[in-house]
Amino acid sequence: MRHTDKMTANKSDKMQERHDDVYAIRPAVDIYEDEKGIYLYADMPGVSKDRLEIKVDGDSLSIAGRAEIDTPENMASQHTDVSTTLYRRNFTLSSELDDEKADASLKDGVLTLHIPRRMQYQTRKIEVTAC
Amino acid sequence: MFTYFNNSNRGLYAEFRRLEREMDQLFSATPLFRGHRSAAQETYPPVNIGTTDEQVDIYLFAPALDLDKLDISIHQNKLTIKGSRKPEQIPAEKKVHRKERAYGDFQRAFTLPDDADQEKVDASYRDGVLHVSVHRKESSKPRQITVN
Numbered sequence: 541m542r543h544t545d546k547m548t549a550n551k552s553d554k555m556q557e558r559h560d561d562v563y564a565i566r567p568a569v570d571i572y573e574d575e576k577g578i579y580l581y582a583d584m585p586g587v588s589k590d591r592l593e594i595k596v597d598g599d600s601l602s603i604a605g606r607a608e609i610d611t612p613e614n615m616a617s618q619h620t621d622v623s624t625t626l627y628r629r630n631f632t633l634s635s636e637l638d639d640e641k642a643d644a645s646l647k648d649g650v651l652t653l654h655i656p657r658r659m660q661y662q663t664r665k666i667e668v669t670a671c
Numbered sequence: 672m673f674t675y676f677n678n679s680n681r682g683l684y685a686e687f688r689r690l691e692r693e694m695d696q697l698f699s700a701t702p703l704f705r706g707h708r709s710a711a712q713e714t715y716p717p718v719n720i721g722t723t724d725e726q727v728d729i730y731l732f733a734p735a736l737d738l739d740k741l742d743i744s745i746h747q748n749k750l751t752i753k754g755s756r757k758p759e760q761i762p763a764e765k766k767v768h769r770k771e772r773a774y775g776d777f778q779r780a781f782t783l784p785d786d787a788d789q790e791k792v793d794a795s796y797r798d799g800v801l802h803v804s805v806h807r808k809e810s811s812k813p814r815q816i817t818v819n
Contacts (some may be wrong), residue, residue, distance in 0.1 A: 569769055570743075572761060572768050578768075584799070585798065585800050586798055588797075588798045609802065622718030622730075647735075648734055650734045650759075
């Protein structure tokens with residue numbers, strides 16, 4: 541793909557924030573919320589678990605991933621809808637969410653992230669026992 | 672939106688569109704591809720196409736593809752890929768904050784070069800990318816011709 545030469549020029553594996561931000565794709569997401577917490581689904585085709593990075597910094601959640609596809613040697617690009625290999629998107633998390641209990645999974649290019657609401661913010665039914 | 676292509680004379684248009692895309696990425700915050708159902712189905716999923724002397728490679732960026740419903744067929748020189756996304760289990764009574772991803776069925780068609788060998792097509796699906804390879808016919812590869 542066209543921009544891979546720019547990517548491989550940075551030998552380190554770390555996602556270099558400033559440089560890569562200009563070339564990153566914001567993945568499309570679906571976000572749902574219910575009593576128990578937040579459910580986030582992000583489309584990141586081409587990303588495998590080892591190229592996925594989820595970070596929480598205070599109230600900021602960032603998801604980033606590097607896409608890779610198998611291309612034969614000397615392949616000439618004819619048509620490129622996806623020219624950048626980097627996905628990145630940031631979200632602000634409400635303090636009601638417990639990021640430490642976040643659950644993430646990646647399958648077929650879809651990142652599923654579930655962040656539960658902290659216990660004290662969940663409405664709980666209180667049992668009343670007759671005396 | 673061009674859904675068909677042949678190897679010849681794409682140079683000028685491809686450059687224009689690439690420049691347009693790069694400008695969009697630099698100056699706007701919108702995602703590169705958005706799954707609007709109202710838009711022509713022919714633009715989803717996004718596709719990358721590359722060629723070598725031996726083969727043509729088509730990459731479809733299609734997360735959560737339902738492989739049971741995938742249909743790849745070739746008729747004359749046209750390769751058609753029909754597929755569908757597997758929907759997720761969404762918790763009931765949920766509030767929707769964002770709904771940007773594309774759903775449902777899609778279909779994309781590609782015109783293969785004349786030397787494509789329709790008997791030699793491979794397809795694989797990994798990490799949400801469908802990779803279809805069409806090999807070229809043997810006789811069309813560059814050959815040396817000896818002169819007596």
